[in-house]
Amino acid sequence: MGDLARHLAQWGTRNGDRLMGTHYDCDVLVIGSGAGGAPTAAVLAESGLDVLVVEEGPWVEQGEVVPFSLDQMDRQYRSGGLTVALGRPSIAYTEGRCAGGGTEVNSGLYRRPSEQTLDRWRRGWRIADFETDRFMSLCDEVETALSVQTVPGRHTPASERLRSGAAALGWQHDEIPRWMSYPDDGDATEGQRQSMTRTYLPRARRAGATIVTDTRVDRLIIDRGHAFRAELTDANGEPATVDFGHVIVCAGAIHSPALLQRSGLRGLIGRRLAVHPTVKLAARFDEAVNVGDDVPVHQVKEFAPELSFGGSASHPGLVALALTDAWPTMRDAVTAWPEIAVYYAAITSEGRGRVQALPGFRDPLVTYRLTRRDRAVLGRGLARLTQVMLAAGAREVYPSFRHAPIVRDRSDLATLANRFSADAASVMTVHLCSTVPMGDDTSVAAADSHGKIHGTSNVYVNDASLLPDAPGVNPQASVMAVALRNARRFVEEVDA
Ligand SMILES: Cc1cc2nc3c(=O)[nH]c(=O)nc-3n(C[C@H](O)[C@H](O)[C@H](O)COP(=O)(O)OP(=O)(O)OC[C@H]3O[C@@H](n4cnc5c(N)ncnc54)[C@H](O)[C@@H]3O)c2cc1C
The missing domain is CATH 3.50.50.60 (FAD/NAD(P)-binding domain)
Incomplete structure (x- = not known):
């Protein structure tokens, strides 16, 4: 040196x-x-x-901040996690801003791209030397380097609820491996992110x-x-x-x-930002499900690739955030946060965004436009995710959009569908690409x-x-x- x-x-x-x-x-x-x-x-x-x-x-060394905490957002996220792509609706996004970037703050959920995706990229953009076999052997290499594996012991209660709800409906679901190392006989809460x-x-x-x-x-x-x-x-x-x-x-x-x-x-450059827009809900169960410093590892793939359901970080501050869209109706629930977990419905989007550096400004202007189809899929996704929660035994479901009803049984689903509007929803994303x-x-x-x-x-x-x-x-x-x-x-x- x-x-x-x-x-x-x-x-x-x-x-x-x-x-x-x-x-x-x-x-x-x-x-x-x-x-x-x-x-x-x-x-x-x-x-x-x-x-x-x-x-x-x-x-920031791992262990210095609690994963998914507000302290972590302050130290390791760009702008404390408050960044937004303007549009109707605007889409909140978060990025890591620290050594290791997003990999230090993310959920560690690992999925290879599908062969269809690789094929679409190869043909649509004429990518040379992009054979599927060679690409998949690079994924093998990443998996070894990052110890990608499933949870060796018990899953968290929130993950188990997602799994059981999908199973009750007969919907396809699986556990996603993560880049984690676990102590011998460790369980989901003891992993160390690689x-x-x-x-x-x-x-x-x-x-x-x-x-x-x-x-x-x-x-x-x-x-x-x-x-x-x-x-x-x-x-x-x-x-x-x-x-x-x-x-x-x-x-x-x-x-x-x-x-x-x-x-x-x-x-x-910067003209075709692509994201996975996501809507959320909070679900309350009859017993404690909240593990603040971890996320569920199950995903529901019955409607993939159009729609995927999974679990989000759920520490008390994030539970409160999930309830704020319909605060007058839902605020009483916040005291029950140990029984509440937050889940998401993510969509593949036809919309696209832009990143534009503006003279004199430190950060670029980011915009994103959802299509009519995207808005409809977000609504469908939230309704189906609510079904999973009811099938998992949720006592109450709190969808994150303005004027949302509290859903207690299937008879409330029609009200949910009638009241949903993408413009009124808290749409967010953590997956940003393609610029x-x-x-x-x-x-x-x-x-x-x-x-x-x-x-x-x-x-x-x-x-x-x-x-x-x-x-x-x-x-x-x-x-x-x-x-x-x-x-x-x-x-x-x-x-x-
Ligand atoms: C909260 C969250 C959860 C996520 N969960 C998952 C998950 O479970 N599974 C998954 O596959 N993906 C997940 N992701 C997405 C994943 O983290 C990203 O796709 C990935 O990190 C992108 O890699 P990158 O190198 O493009 O950018 P990043 O990892 O974001 O790295 C970019 C780095 O560049 C630095 N930088 C930016 N501008 C400058 C500059 N001008 N000068 C110097 N440095 C600069 C930034 O500080 C940052 O550290 C998640 C992301 C977030 C934010």
């Missing part, structure tokens, strides 16, 4: 260090350290390249990569398609620059396109089949932005497998 690396490492981890006006060099600058950036950095560093990772958020700060980031560091946290890349300087410098700001507001041979932008599906746009690259889709078809793809931005010689993206559309399942497996694939290809090209 050279002087640059040592200084930058201190800069990122020791509050108060001031390196005003400093200037550094590296072979490859990786921007962002989440599901895309961390494996990218590990593969490149292990091949012998001089890698500098710059991450905007702090390094996030990037536990896996690929230490690997990258062991191989010689430098990981700088609390430092934001503001823009890249690009001359006729060739990028050579990044302008940075540390947590104290001090500027610096880094010169590099190549840059790989892994800042996530909102901030990768925003950074590229701030750097003068536009075209198709820099990859492929050789330049009429739809912003980057080539391995993530290099069309029209540039050395600017790459390697994160959720590259997925051509939303995969219809939890996306991290797809993001990581794509990142490994492209990082290996990058190393081959640089070596050639």
Whole structure:
């Protein structure tokens, strides 16, 4: 590690260090350290390249904050979790902003993309070298590296309720494996998330990569398609620059396109944001079901890929949040929070959004437009999820939309359906992708089949932005497998 690396490492981890006006060099600058950036950095560093990772958020060790707590949102989420895609209705979204990105704060639920999805991406965007078998072997690799497995012991009560409700209706359901390690004889509450700060980031560091946290890349300087410098700001507001041979932008599906746009690259970048819009409900049972620091591992797939049902984080603050849409009717329930758990219905969406960097503003403008079909599917999803809860023995169900009724039995379902309107619902998402889709078809793809931005010689993206559309399942497996694939290809090209 050279002087640059040592200084930058201190800069990122020791509050108060001031390196005003400093200037550094590296072979490859990786921007962002989440599901895309961390494996990218590990593969490149292990091949012998001089890698500098710059991450905007702090390094927070697991155990320092309670999972899914407000404290975690404050320290590890962007804007404390308050970020929104404007539209009718607006869609609240959350992003990790810390070393490890979304992988530190997420639920750890692992799903491979389906063969149909891979096929759709290959044909629709003309992605070269994208054979299903090879892609699935990358998923094998991710599963080994992250200890992807099912819960060894008992499930949480909230997960068990979802399973039993689906079983009672005869609806297809399963347990989703997670990237977790469990102690011998451990159960669902004792797992330790195998996030990037536990896996690929230490690997990258062991191989010689430098990981700088609390430092934001503001823009890249690009001359006729060739990028050579990044302008940075540390947590104290001090500027610096880094010169590099190549840059790989892994800042996530909102901030990768925003950074590229701030750097003068536009075209198709940021024009096709895809998400899985989600509506929620809270369900009250006759006994305690609430496990505040974990999420259910079962999903109901009877109507997949159009609709999926699962369980959300349910600590008391989030239960209260789920009741606020119809607070006058539902507020009394909040004191019963130990008996309440929150569940979601997620849809595949025909709608699309945009990410636009605005001059003078730190964060981009994000918009999303649901289609008429999306709105109808959200309503159908909430009604069917309510059925699952009733079949699971819920005493009361509290759907999250303004003027929602409390549902106590099947006779209330008609009222629910009549009153639902997507405009009145709290729609949210944690799955953001497709803002820099990859492929050789330049009429739809912003980057080539391995993530290099069309029209540039050395600017790459390697994160959720590259997925051509939303995969219809939890996306991290797809993001990581794509990142490994492209990082290996990058190393081959640089070596050639
Ligand atoms: C609450 C939550 C729950 C989720 N649950 C699941 C789940 O159970 N299963 C699943 O498969 N997926 C889940 N996801 C989605 C998954 O986490 C993401 O798909 C994945 O993390 C995306 O990887 P990425 O590399 O594109 O972005 P991220 O992992 O978000 O990483 C991007 C990183 O870049 C950094 N960055 C941004 N801008 C800059 C800049 N200008 N300079 C320097 N650094 C920058 C950010 O701080 C961030 O750390 C969840 C997400 C959230 C938020």
